[in-house]
Amino acid sequence: MLLGEVRTSLLQHSVELSRPAARDLLQLRHGERVVSSTRPNQQVRSAGLLTGVDCKLPTGSRRTVRGVGTVLAQAVLTEGRLLQSSARVRIGERGTGQRRPWGHYLARPGTIEPTGPVADEDLMDGFLGAPSPGWLDLSAIADRLLADVQTRGRLDGRAPLESSRTRLLWTAALGPPAAHFTIENDTLRTLRLTLERVDPVAVAAFCEDLALHDWLLTTLLQLIERSGLGSASGAEPTRVLRPAVNHLLHLWMPGARLTGVLAQAWESLETSPGLTRQWAAAVQRVRDHLASQVSHATELFDRLQKTPLANGVMTQLVNNITELGDHQPAIVGAFTRRELRRLSDLLKELKAGQAAYDGEDQDWLLTLTHSAATAIDAISTAVDIGFWSTELGRRYLDAQRAAVRRGVPVRRIFVLQSSDQRAAERIRRVGCTHRDLGLNVRMVAVRDLPAWVRRPMSDFIVFDHAISYEVQTDQSGSDDSAGPDLMVASTLLVLSEDKVARRRQRFEDLWVIAGPLDGEQPVNGDAPPDGGDTPSGAEPTP
Known part of the structure; x- marks a missing residue:
């Protein structure tokens, strides 16, 4: 039986990391081998890190059972953009209450042996349920690894969009093939997996893939909600959604690395909850909105090209705005928006026939x-x-x-x-x-x-x-x-x-x-030039 947790987040860096840079980032221990691949997508995986534990095991019955061994953790970076930390353990032989020398446990990496009898179902219920202090805490190990990578000096700390981390708690045991995926809250998901054969490496990869695509779907839906798409007007929805198009949409590739029974397990998840259907609907909504904005922008550009202002200045303005970038200090962005708003207000006032300045x-x-x-x-x-x-x-x-x-x-x-x-x-x-x-x-x-x-x-x-x-x-x-x-x-x-x-x-x-500056020209007197009450064609000046 396996217990595991996957944490998924956006890499805190302004651009995607290249493959060499990603390998360098995940070189967590000197001399340890970092594995990378480019098909079907670019993925870099750190060497496994072991953490020794001697603690209570989680049980649904709340009975006390100690476990001793090691937790195996790895960091995974997909397409230089999405970072995951994955921690897992295999539940080994049930002991007789006697703790063995550490050499015994180190020879079995990623394995915890209970010191007493405990049922697999009891362990899975406890692990997926509410944790208690002092119990086996894979969350702390995965979180520490994620934070260690995110805070390394090679990253600039400027992610291209705002997003949340998600957690996937999972269990895998022998049994008829089945997968039960549950969304517990905004950031926590659980998965119960039963298989005819449990391969720790393949199962961990399956859970990482599920966690990655769940994060993508969750983040896209949050961006759609935050953008006010369907209710907000103007450029705000486009501004919020554009980073998703640039950085997320191309990452959707569910089950691409899975084979055999795990590929079938993914197919069952496509039936319920149907992640890809929901993703496709959300993506189509985003693209429809952007297409309508492009159509509107094209119409505006055509109108602009027909005005006397179409001398290249407006094109330069748009280019300079886009090249200014999203990563300027906040004061620069605020100043630029205020100046553009002032220009827009001036044009509106000129259209009305009068502009004012305090x-x-x-x-x-x-x-x-x-x-x-x-x-x-x-x-x-x-x-x-x-x-x-x-x-x-x-x-x-x-x-x-x-x-x-x-x-x-x-x-x-x-x-x-x-x-x-x-x-x-x-x-x-x-x-x-x-x-x-x-x-x-x-x-x-x-x-x-x-x-x-x-x-x-x-x-x-x-x-x-x-x-x-x-x-x-x-x-x-x-x-x-x-x-x-x-x-x-x-x-x-x-x-x-x-x-x-x-x-x-x-x-x-x-x-x-009026006369010249030397005052020699005489003033015409109190009579208007034509002898009338006012000059010809003159109107009172307000």
């Missing part, structure tokens, strides 16, 4: 300036006085100079809102710098504006007559509107044709009235 933007201003191809028309109020000495101000000035060099006309009106001569001089100096860089610059004081154009002033820049970049200011208590207490509260991008048209008209009205 505070002073650092990117929109420069990107729009570098992208302009037709014209840049800007109004600068008091909020700009200190801006031009900042790093962003200097970069913006360089971007405007580059626009002028590529033939884009840049016009700027500086609006003086106070009568402070020092503020006027500062604005004049800033304006001269702009003029020297090739910008067309004018200046106007609010007090000199005619009544028909004297409305609340705010900064805005119209790019290519199509989009308006606007800032809204907040004054934190200072009466000096040219002072440093005037701050940018928010930034807007406006695409509405009506609103942009009104900004353009507002700029043209001020451009006609």
Whole structure:
């Protein structure tokens, strides 16, 4: 009779181990032979490790029977990805109550001899039932071996997906061929096997194969449940299920190493509980979902190819996202997701005609300036006085100079809102710098504006007559509107044709009235250019 336990888990490593690396990993004792094979799949098996035991044997009747001998344990790695630890014992001759010298037990590796009479059925019931302290504990031996391999320095500790360990407790005894497999809970399974002939090596391999495929099925079902497949929308189900496709689906090969009566035993398990049927249904569900996502992605890609944005940038974005990998530090992943979400929100807002940013933007201003191809028309109020000495101000000035060099006309009106001569001089100096860089610059004081154009002033820049970049200011208590207490509260991008048209008209009205920096051009007075109440075609600016 045999008693055994198999523990199965995912190797804690980011990639599959090659055959040489796997052999090196399972070289647990110097000089011990590691066995490997490549057909029907790659499998590497460590040499057997012996653990001496002298303890109570588990019995269903709870009667005390001691056993002395050795437990044989091995580590098995399949396809460089799935790691198992397997511990087993053969129940040998029933003794007369006398313990023999250790040499006797060492000559019978993997065998425990009871010191007194005990029935096989009683031992199997006790082993598969609830354990008691001090009883034979194969679980501790298998768990220690598994932990020893998983924590070896050759592994990086980063598994490609989250999974649980499973345990298979099994017994094998002589009798009519039969296999009774039971799922006890989320991680524990039991197997009662009866055979006409019990070969310890072949039976252990059968149980390891069963444990491996049970783990695969259990893990796939857990991933499906965790993904929210059928209830969750968006990319989350695909994100959770993708590792299963990449790392698990190709490992399903039940009974491939079994022959004879053990192959027949596996066939009986395919009838009930029917592992392969359930696996096939789960795999088909995953593949159907991924196929639908691929179809949707193909449709989106086709639509993207037909837009002006299809210049390779979006393809580069997707490639860079995928190449970033799943094993970056958590903060990198969180930062990337937040930036992508921000980009998505920006595109959604632009589609709606207006995008907002709290505070002073650092990117929109420069990107729009570098992208302009037709014209840049800007109004600068008091909020700009200190801006031009900042790093962003200097970069913006360089971007405007580059626009002028590529033939884009840049016009700027500086609006003086106070009568402070020092503020006027500062604005004049800033304006001269702009003029020297090739910008067309004018200046106007609010007090000199005619009544028909004297409305609340705010900064805005119209790019290519199509989009308006606007800032809204907040004054934190200072009466000096040219002072440093005037701050940018928010930034807007406006695409509405009506609103942009009104900004353009507002700029043209001020451009006609404004004079050069030296102040020689006269102001047109309080009457509009055409003698009416408002300029021709002008609309009130909100």
